[in-house]
Amino acid sequence: MPLMGSLYLGTSGLQTSQNSLNTTGHNITNANTVGYTRQQILYNTRRYNTLSKSTAKISNEQVGLGVQYSKTRAVRDVFLDKTFRKESGRSMFYETSTNALDEVETLLGEFSGEEFSDGLENFWTAIQELVKDPTSATVQGLFVQRASQLTERAKAVYDGFVDYQNKLNTSISGMVDQINAIGHDIALLNDQIVEVQAAGIETPNDLRDQRDLLLDELGKLVNMTYTENVEGYVAIQIEGTDFLKGDQVYEIGLSTDAVTGFVTPYWKFAANWRTNDAGERYLDISGAQVFDLKKEISTQMNTDVGQLKATLLARGDKHATYKDIDVEGGSTDINTYNTDIAQSVIMNVEAEFDQLMQRLTTAVNTVLESASNQYKPLFVMVDPAEGFTTTNIIVNPWYVDSPTNLSMMKADDQADYETAQKLAQVFQDERYTLNPNVATKVSFLQYYNGLVTQVANSAYVNRAISESQENTVSSIDEARQQIAGVSTDEELQYMIMFQNAYNASSRYINVVNDMLEGLLTTLS
Numbered sequence: 001m002p003l004m005g006s007l008y009l010g011t012s013g014l015q016t017s018q019n020s021l022n023t024t025g026h027n028i029t030n031a032n033t034v035g036y037t038r039q040q041i042l043y044n045t046r047r048y049n050t051l052s053k054s055t056a057k058i059s060n061e062q063v064g065l066g067v068q069y070s071k072t073r074a075v076r077d078v079f080l081d082k083t084f085r086k087e088s089g090r091s092m093f094y095e096t097s098t099n100a101l102d103e104v105e106t107l108l109g110e111f112s113g114e115e116f117s118d119g120l121e122n123f124w125t126a127i128q129e130l131v132k133d134p135t136s137a138t139v140q141g142l143f144v145q146r147a148s149q150l151t152e153r154a155k156a157v158y159d160g161f162v163d164y165q166n167k168l169n170t171s172i173s174g175m176v177d178q179i180n181a182i183g184h185d186i187a188l189l190n191d192q193i194v195e196v197q198a199a200g201i202e203t204p205n206d207l208r209d210q211r212d213l214l215l216d217e218l219g220k221l222v223n224m225t226y227t228e229n230v231e232g233y234v235a236i237q238i239e240g241t242d243f244l245k246g247d248q249v250y251e252i253g254l255s256t257d258a259v260t261g262f263v264t265p266y267w268k269f270a271a272n273w274r275t276n277d278a279g280e281r282y283l284d285i286s287g288a289q290v291f292d293l294k295k296e297i298s299t300q301m302n303t304d305v306g307q308l309k310a311t312l313l314a315r316g317d318k319h320a321t322y323k324d325i326d327v328e329g330g331s332t333d334i335n336t337y338n339t340d341i342a343q344s345v346i347m348n349v350e351a352e353f354d355q356l357m358q359r360l361t362t363a364v365n366t367v368l369e370s371a372s373n374q375y376k377p378l379f380v381m382v383d384p385a386e387g388f389t390t391t392n393i394i395v396n397p398w399y400v401d402s403p404t405n406l407s408m409m410k411a412d413d414q415a416d417y418e419t420a421q422k423l424a425q426v427f428q429d430e431r432y433t434l435n436p437n438v439a440t441k442v443s444f445l446q447y448y449n450g451l452v453t454q455v456a457n458s459a460y461v462n463r464a465i466s467e468s469q470e471n472t473v474s475s476i477d478e479a480r481q482q483i484a485g486v487s488t489d490e491e492l493q494y495m496i497m498f499q500n501a502y503n504a505s506s507r508y509i510n511v512v513n514d515m516l517e518g519l520l521t522t523l524s
Contacts, residue, residue, distance in 0.1 A: 006512045007509065007512055008046070008065040008066050009065070009066040009508065010066075010505050010506075010508045010509035010512060011066070011505075011509070012046060012065065012066030012067050012068055012505075013066065013067065013501060013502070013504065013505030013508065014502060014505045014506065014509070015068070015069065016041070016043055016067050016068065016069055016501075017498050017499075017501040017502035017505060018502065019041055019069045019072075020041045020494070020498040020501075021495065021498045021499065021502065023039050023040070023041050023072055024491050024494050024495045024498060025495070026039060027039060027486045027491050028486070028488055028491050028492070028495075030486065031486040031488050031491075034213065035209050035210065035212060035213030035216070036206075036209055036486065037074040037075060037076055037205065037208075037209050037212070037484045038074070038075045038483075038484055038485060038486045039072050039073065039074055039075070039205055040072065040073050040075055041069065041070075041071075041072055042069075042070040042071050042072070042073055043067050043068065043069065043070055044067070044068060044070045045066075045067060045068070046065040046066050046067065046068045047065065048063065048065070049063045049065065051063060071203050072202075072203050072205060073203065073205070074203075074205040074208060074209065074484070075483055075484055076212070076480075076483065076484050077479075077480065077483050077484070080476060080479055080480045080483070081212065081215075081480065083476055084216070084219070084473065084476045084477060084480055085215060085216060085218075085219030085220075085224070086219065086223075086302075086305065087469065087472050087473050087476060088216070088219055088220050088473050089219050089220055089221070089222065089223055089224075089305040089306045089307070090299070090304055090305045090469055091220075091466065091469035091470055091472070091473045092220045092221070092306065092307035092310065093304050093305055093306055093307065093309065093310040094304070094310070094462055094465045094466040094469055095307075095310075095466045095469075095470075096307050096310035096311055096314065097310050097313070097314060097345065097462045097466075098459060098462040098463045098466045100164075100168070100310075100314035100345045100346065101345055101455060101458055101459035101462055102459060103164055104161070104164075104345060104346065104349050104455050104459075105452075105455055105456060105459060107157055107160040107161060107164070108157065108349075108353075108451070108452050108455060109452075116153045116154060116156075116157050116448070117448055117449075117452075118153075119146075119149050119150045119152075119153040119154070120150060120444070120445065120448055121445075122146045122149065122150070123146040123147060123149075123150045124427050124445065125146070126139075126142045126143040126145075126146040126147075127143065127420070127423050127424050127426075127427065128424060129142060129143070130143050130408070130420045130423065130424075131417070131420045131421055131423075131424050133415075134408035134415050134416055134417060134419070134420040135407075135408050135409060135415045137403070137404050140403045140404055140406045140407075140408065141403040141404075143403070143406065144378075144395060144399045144400060144403040144406065145403075147378055147379070147395045147399075148395045148400065151357075151361075151379070151390075151393050151394060151395060154353075154357050154390050154393075155390060155391055157353065157390075158350065158353060158354065158390040158391055159391070161319075161346055161349065161350050161353075162319055164346060165262075165315050165316065165319065165346050166261070168311050168314055168315035168346075169261065169262050169263060169315055171311055172254075172263055172265070172308065172311055172312060172315065173254060173263055175221055175307065175308045175311065176252050176254055176263075176265050176308070178217075178221065179218065179221055179222060179238075179252060179308070180249070180251045180252060182214050182217060182218050182221075183218075183236070183243055183244050183249040183250075183251070184249050185214055186211055186214050186215070186218075186234060186236070186244060187244055187247050187248075187249050189207055189210055189211040189214070190211070190232070190233045190234060190244075190246075190247060191247060192204065192207050193207050193208060193211070193232045194231050194232045194233060197231070197232050204232075211234065215234070215236075218236070220306075220307055221306055221307050221308050222238045222239065222305075222306040222307075222308055222309070223238070223239055223302060223303075223305035223306045223309070224236055224237060224238050224243070225237045225240075233246060233247075238252075238290065239290055239291060239292075241267060241290070250267060250268070250269050251268050252265050252266070252267065252268070252290055253265070253266050253267070253268040253271065254266075255271075255283060255285050257317075257318075259318075260317075260318050260319065262315065262317060262318070264285065264289060264317070265289070265290040265291065265308070265312075266285040266288040266289050266290060267288045267289075267290060268288075270287065270288035271283055271284060271285045271288040272284045272288075291308075291309050291312060293309075293312060293313055293317075293343065294339040294340070294343075297313075297343065313343055313344055313345070314344065314345045314346055315344070315346060316341070316344035316346055316347030316350075317340075317344075317347075318347070319347075319350060320341055320344075320346075320347040320348070320350040320351040320354070321350070321351060321354045321358075321387070321389045321390075322351060322354045322355040322357075322358040322359075322387075322388075322389065323387065324337065324340070324341050324347070324351045325337060325341065325351040325352060325355050325435055325436065326355065327436040328436075334436050334437075337435070337436055338437070342435070342437070345458075348435070349451070349455060351435075352434050352435055352451050352454075353390065353451065354389055354390045356444065356447055356448060356451070357388070357389075357390045357393060358387070358388040358389065358390075359432060359444075360426075360444050361378075361379040361388050361393055362379075362388055363426045364378050364379065364423060364426060365377040365378060365379055367419060367422045367423050367426060368419070368423075371416065371418070371419040371422070374407065374409075374411075375406075375419075376396055376398055376399070376405075377396060378395060378396055378399060379393050379394070379395060379396065380393075380394060380395075380396045380397075381393065381394075382394060408420065426444070427443060427444050427445060428443055429443060430442055430443045430446070431443075432444065432447050434447065434450055434451060434454060
């Protein structure tokens with residue numbers, strides 16, 4: 001190789017070593033940056049100079065001109081990324097469901113320092129005392145007082161369910177806003193990445209890291225799929241519908257129910273404004289809803305992915321009452337219950353709890369009203385049109401004002417032990433079921449215990465699944481970090497190696513320079 005040409009080898013070594021040092025320093029600097037991906041320098045050879053060609057030889061005589069920088073790549077595993085985002089979404093689904101069940105357990109247990117079960121037990125105790133001495137004014141007063149306490153505690157529990165639904169409703173609005181914001185951020189990064197790549201000067205790895213971090217966040221919120229085209233644009237689908245395509249973000253809107261205030265996510269581009277018979281315009285979101293909440297929750301079908309969906313299922317679409325679970329009474333049917341009520345943590349418990357109060361109060365009233373014309377119903381409705389729902393039940397003011405109006409005397413002025421015993425029998429009869437899917441008949445006391453046990457068992461199962469998912473996500477993330485994460489010890493080793501390579505190239509150039517200087521001195 002000519003002596004002047006030898007300088008190419010040295011300069012190529014200096015350039016590639018300097019690029020490698022810059023990249024290594026960038027890795028070390030960002031070792032603790034969330035979402036950062038370790039970067040690597042890729043090299044290839046410079047073109048060869050051909051000195052001579054001969055068909056008689058195996059190959060031509062060529063001289064290499066050294067090595068050159070090819071590109072800087074981010075070290076990621078696409079398969080692990082997609083798996084992580086899917087499984088983190090599934091983990092958030094079960095974590096949200098578990099949190100909802102834990103909240104329900106709290107509401108059914110201690111509420112303002114007093115358990116509802118105590119109110120139920122106290123009412124039962126008051127009835128037992130009534131059986132012993134039905135004509136005692138003290139016992140009658142205790143009976144009316146315990147009935148009032150029962151309705152008050154029941155309302156407190158049910159209001160707790162309602163408040164929690166409203167809290168979940170607020171969370172849903174926040175998550176939809178977050179999803180839309182992520183979509184716009186990714187669209188902006190798409191444009192920046194494509195612009196940098198088109199220039200061909202550098203690789204937009206840091207921009208890609210920001211985009212990947214946003215995809216991680218989006219994967220926790222919803223069930224999404226995504227693809228990247230050759231230009232660098234990422235397209236995203238949520239629940240099988242386009243969310244981001246090119247630079248267009250198809251936003252999710254929120255439709256608010258006029259009665260409950262509950263919001264329903266829908267695709268803005270798919271909803272239509274229509275006019276009803278009264279000439280009023282309304283937004284028709286039928287067919288535009290983001291989620292089909294009637295589908296069976298199944299890992300095999302990937303219907304158990306995303307925090308937003310889990311929150312929607314937990315909240316439900318209304319405040320449920322006994323009418324939503326009363327298949328025997330004809331208020332609903334089994335299919336409607338299974339698809340609309342049973343899959344919602346809060347609505348199912350609301351309906352079962354409200355059914356307990358409705359059946360208990362109506363059963364007590366039936367005993368009193370069928371015993372004699374002298375008895376009035378113990379429980380009455382604030383609004384007769386609403387029925388015996390938990391929040392609509394109060395103790396008859398006729399008894400509250402004067403508990404002795406209960407009298408518990410027959411027409412012959414004898415103590416009415418028979419009616420008192422029938423009231424006691426109301427609590428002891430095993431003729432009630434928690435919901436249409438349960439065949440076991442229970443009494444009122446057993447009913448409430450069964451309700452609490454049902455919630456506890458569901459929470460235990462969901463918690464076990466949630467913990468398993470957390471372990472799965474953690475193991476996948478560890479595998480990702482082994483590939484994409486920065487090891488400062490390893491990078492320091494690389495830095496020493498590249499420094500030595502840089503020094504070697506520098507010394508090589510010095511040697512060539514000394515040779516050239518000696519040659520020129522000799523010739524002069």
